[in-house]
Every structure is written in structure tokens, then in C-alpha cells.
Amino acid sequence: MDLTKTSIDKNTNAEIMLDEIKVFAPATVANVGCAFDILGFALHNIGDEMIFRKTEKLGITIISKGLGNLPTEPKKNVAGVVAIEMLKDKNMQFGIEIEINKLINPGSGMGSSAASASGAAFGINKLFGWNYNSHELVHFAMQGEKLASGAEHADNVAPAITGKFALIRGYNPLDMIEIDAPKDLYCTIIHPQIEIKTIEARKILPKEIALKNAVIQWGNVAGLISGLYQSNYELIGRSMKDIIIEPVRADLIPDFYELKNAAIQAGALGCSIAGSGPAVFAFSKGETIAKAVKHAFNDTYKNNGISYHLFVSKICDQGARLMD
Ligand code: ADP
Numbered sequence: 001m002d003l004t005k006t007s008i009d010k011n012t013n014a015e016i017m018l019d020e021i022k023v024f025a026p027a028t029v030a031n032v033g034c035a036f037d038i039l040g041f042a043l044h045n046i047g048d049e050m051i052f053r054k055t056e057k058l059g060i061t062i063i064s065k066g067l068g069n070l071p072t073e074p075k076k077n078v079a080g081v082v083a084i085e086m087l088k089d090k091n092m093q094f095g096i097e098i099e100i101n102k103l104i105n106p107g108s109g110m111g112s113s114a115a116s117a118s119g120a121a122f123g124i125n126k127l128f129g130w131n132y133n134s135h136e137l138v139h140f141a142m143q144g145e146k147l148a149s150g151a152e153h154a155d156n157v158a159p160a161i162t163g164k165f166a167l168i169r170g171y172n173p174l175d176m177i178e179i180d181a182p183k184d185l186y187c188t189i190i191h192p193q194i195e196i197k198t199i200e201a202r203k204i205l206p207k208e209i210a211l212k213n214a215v216i217q218w219g220n221v222a223g224l225i226s227g228l229y230q231s232n233y234e235l236i237g238r239s240m241k242d243i244i245i246e247p248v249r250a251d252l253i254p255d256f257y258e259l260k261n262a263a264i265q266a267g268a269l270g271c272s273i274a275g276s277g278p279a280v281f282a283f284s285k286g287e288t289i290a291k292a293v294k295h296a297f298n299d300t301y302k303n304n305g306i307s308y309h310l311f312v313s314k315i316c317d318q319g320a321r322l323m324d
Helices: 078-090 112-127 134-149 157-162 198-203 211-230 233-239 246-252 256-265 287-301
Strands: 004-008 015-030 039-054 059-066 095-102 165-171 174-179 185-192 270-273 280-285 308-314
Touching: 015 112, 015 157, 039 112, 039 157, 039 185, 039 211, 039 308, 059 078, 078 095, 078 112, 078 134, 095 112, 112 134, 112 157, 134 157, 134 174, 134 198, 157 165, 157 174, 174 211, 185 287, 211 233, 233 270, 233 280, 246 256, 246 270, 256 270, 256 280, 256 287, 280 287, 287 308
Parallel strands: 059 095
Antiparallel strands: 004 015, 015 039, 039 095, 039 165, 165 174, 185 280, 185 308, 270 280
């Protein structure tokens, strides 16, 4: 692939050599029912597109296109924050233009900020031919998440970098484990067109939980992880029960329990809130059931006056990647 392109400097009319790459940065779903803040997965065909260009002008320039009306000041855009951190780490100056074509709505629960943060870490590493490994790229991307949500959580950015499922066993130091998705596992998503900011959805969470609830919850987390490793779809389904976070956040999503019941009736393995919502996701075994769940979501929402988008996707086995 020839990445070298030319451009004309508007002031001098001189031809400048630019290197340019285009990156696909996938949407992700974090929490996965019971595994709050420690598990996420990447979606196959839903995500943002980003273009990275070397520029002669030093510093970071952000161009924002598509959804969301994002800030273009580098310190206020998660992609800019990641670029600043990478520049600091290399102790060098460079000129870079980051064009974000935002296709995942911010505040959707589908990892909009994580897509930009991890796409930036991946793209800048590629553009300059650096050799940061995926673990280091996740670290950089987490700085972007800190800006968006107030917490350096990795459960969206890790799968956005590595693809598949990513389990964050611990943060001090970051310990992340990639888990392959069972081959017939499909995800159906409904995204009601309302915005819930992660930072707000975190404020309503309980500060402490009862031991008996913790026991139930970690039994489900262990069951979910075992189910993924064993491709045991029934075990995945019966483990996708969140008794701590979902009951508190359900009120933020209109008709959440109606959506959940409809998904289960249509044959889904389980259904819960994607990230901090408002998107709701369901797992199914096979595409036929995943599409039936999509119809069930549609039937539940079509008359409630809120507009929405529907998606069916496999789990992506690759994270951020170069596009032709
Ligand atoms: P999501 O879970 O969809 O990423 P968040 O609430 O975590 O939603 O993050 C969205 C917030 O991050 C918004 O306030 C948005 O303005 C801010 N933000 C800054 N830069 C970006 C970016 N490049 N992409 C998405 N959101 C961004």
C-alpha cells in the first residue's frame, strides 16, 4: 500500500509530502452484563473511521466529521489526549492531523470515546512506525478514557485494540487477557437516540455492596468467562445476570425491562445494558436468532416515540486496523 500523498500548502502553494493512513476503530460493549469494569468485546462491523496525516506544521490538529459535534482542541478530544501522551513518551515533536469520522454516537454505551482513543493509539503507532505493543497502546488509550469518563478504565479500549473479548483482571499493574469469542456468538444492539454520559451514569452507582450480592455477582462473572472458554452458550446466558449495576441504571433507559423480556422471548441467551447505556445488547447463538431479537427490539420500541438504531454483529476478532 502506498501511503505517500501530496498536498498543497494554501499559504505558499508549495507541495508538501504527507504520509497518511486510514484506520477502522471498532465500537465495543463493556460490562457484558455482570462483569462491570472488567470485561468488554469489540463489534465486527460497527465503528469509526480515522485518518492520520503527518504534517510539516508541528503539533496536533483535529478535524471532526460525522456525529457528535466533538471538541477539536487536542486537550479536550480523547484522540488529542492520546496523541499528546504518545508525543510526551517519545520526547519528540511531530506534526499530525487526526481526522475523525465519527459513526458511533458519543454517550451511546458503544464505546464512542474508546474508539477514538484506541484508534489514535493504534494509528499514531502505525503512522510513525513505532513498536508499542498492544498493552502499551491500551495504556495510552486509557488516558483518553480518563478525559471522557473521569476514570482510566480499560474495558472498552482493550477490546478496541485487541479485538475479541478483553478481560481486565487488574489495573495495578494493568493485567489484560484476550478471550476468543465462541464462533456462533452474535450480538444484537438497540441504541435509543438519547445520550447518557458515562461520567453521569457512574455517579448513581452504589459505593458499597453487600457480601451476599458480591458472591452472586462473582459467581456469574466466573460462569460467563468459563462459558466463553468452553463455547457453552447456555452457561453464558445464565451467567449474564447483573444484580448490582443493571437495576440502578435500568431506570435511565426507557422500556429497558420490556426490551430485555422481548429479547429473551425471541431466543436470546441474555440481555443487558451496553456499557453505561442507553444502548442495550443481547447475545444469541447464531445469526437467525440474533435477527429475531432485532425484530423483537424493533417491535418493543416502534411505538414509544423515541428514535433508535438497530445492529446485528459478530464479535470482531481484530481490534483497530488499517483500511485500504
Ligand atoms: P461513550 O461511552 O459513548 O464513549 P462517554 O460518555 O464515555 O460515551 O464519552 C463521551 C464524552 O467524551 C462526550 O462528552 C464527548 O464530547 C467526549 N469526547 C471527547 N473526545 C471524543 C471523541 N473523539 N469521541 C467521542 N467522545 C469524545
